[in-house]
Amino acid sequence: MGTFYLGPETPRPFSVLSEGYIRRQIKLPKLPEDARYSFGPLYEQRMYELIHQYLEMGTDDCVCYVGEEKGSMTQLLQHKFCLVRPVVSVVPGHFHYEESPNHRMLPLKVANVGAEEYFSDQAAKPPQFDKVLLKDAVVFIDNPRETYTNIMKTLKRYGKLLIIHRPAPMNTLPIFREARQRLSENDKAYMSIITDLQACNLDVQWDIECLPIVMPKLRWLAMLRDRFPPQLNLVSDFEVIAGIRELSEGVLKYEGDLVEFVDRLLFITASSTVFSEYPTIQRFGNSALRPFAGLEDLQYKMPVTPDLAQYLRKSDRTTSTDKQKLALIG
Numbered sequence: 001m002g003t004f005y006l007g008p009e010t011p012r013p014f015s016v017l018s019e020g021y022i023r024r025q026i027k028l029p030k031l032p033e034d035a036r037y038s039f040g041p042l043y044e045q046r047m048y049e050l051i052h053q054y055l056e057m058g059t060d061d062c063v064c065y066v067g068e069e070k071g072s073m074t075q076l077l078q079h080k081f082c083l084v085r086p087v088v089s090v091v092p093g094h095f096h097y098e099e100s101p102n103h104r105m106l107p108l109k110v111a112n113v114g115a116e117e118y119f120s121d122q123a124a125k126p127p128q129f130d131k132v133l134l135k136d137a138v139v140f141i142d143n144p145r146e147t148y149t150n151i152m153k154t155l156k157r158y159g160k161l162l163i164i165h166r167p168a169p170m171n172t173l174p175i176f177r178e179a180r181q182r183l184s185e186n187d188k189a190y191m192s193i194i195t196d197l198q199a200c201n202l203d204v205q206w207d208i209e210c211l212p213i214v215m216p217k218l219r220w221l222a223m224l225r226d227r228f229p230p231q232l233n234l235v236s237d238f239e240v241i242a243g244i245r246e247l248s249e250g251v252l253k254y255e256g257d258l259v260e261f262v263d264r265l266l267f268i269t270a271s272s273t274v275f276s277e278y279p280t281i282q283r284f285g286n287s288a289l290r291p292f293a294g295l296e297d298l299q300y301k302m303p304v305t306p307d308l309a310q311y312l313r314k315s316d317r318t319t320s321t322d323k324q325k326l327a328l329i330g
Helices: 012-019 041-055 074-080 115-122 144-154 177-185 190-199 217-225 230-234 237-248
Strands: 002-006 024-028 063-066 088-090 093-099 105-114 129-135 155-165 202-216 258-272 281-283 299-303 325-329
Touching: 024 217, 024 237, 041 074, 041 129, 041 155, 041 202, 041 258, 063 074, 105 115, 115 144, 129 144, 144 155, 144 190, 144 258, 155 190, 177 230, 177 237, 190 202, 190 258, 202 217, 217 237, 217 258
Parallel strands: 063 088, 063 129, 129 155, 202 281
Antiparallel strands: 002 024, 093 105, 155 258, 202 258, 299 325
């Protein structure tokens, strides 16, 4: 069991005013390995339903998973979809974190480690993957357009790329103020992801999904203590302790033993153009067979009634009196 003392202990005057000489504490459980980095069975069930919906997974697919080791979905993907071939797991990147004197974590990226280098090497080889899944990985990519191009080279014909991203402006997880601010500072704008995919001439579909989470309150606080989700690696031990106090004495103070909330995620799929040479960008579920404006010279016709004909020039008036139509060349 881990014990957190919910100060502040210093400076002394503020300690006296805010705590009244009472030192409060909260005991957080040590979670087992299967629950330490998991949002629970209800969340996972919905997650795999959505992955199947967006990626159309088949048992004989060769799948590449790009994501952090914390909460890795590699083994569950293998089990849930009964994949014949083992899932290839790739670390998205690696940061070394140094704590500054003001208790802020400074991320230092380790060069030549991660998905960018992996797909750069694999792009020179024959395509081997049917599906590639990037989960919480886009923040590690320095050259997204080059990386997406290399990923598509590793995909077989009709292969798909799925990006699962939690944009900071859409975050609905009950996290503390410092963590929310740090995530905003290091966020990857979701429109920039779509723009980069568009620049690679890919068909792009996207949608926002809400996944339900139900768990004991102490378990959620314990997961925050262990810095899960992995984006919380950006906060220091000092900020984590202060953040747990902020939540336990704030929004979670009057809750029962269980907390219920949703995780709002952005699902983006990308694939090579299929129906035409022009890439599409649309919300998931819309028809991809809509006509494209501006691709050719179009002719529009409209009827002209006698009361409107008087405002037209003689050269523009139709000579057909029975139909009275005017051809406007667009």
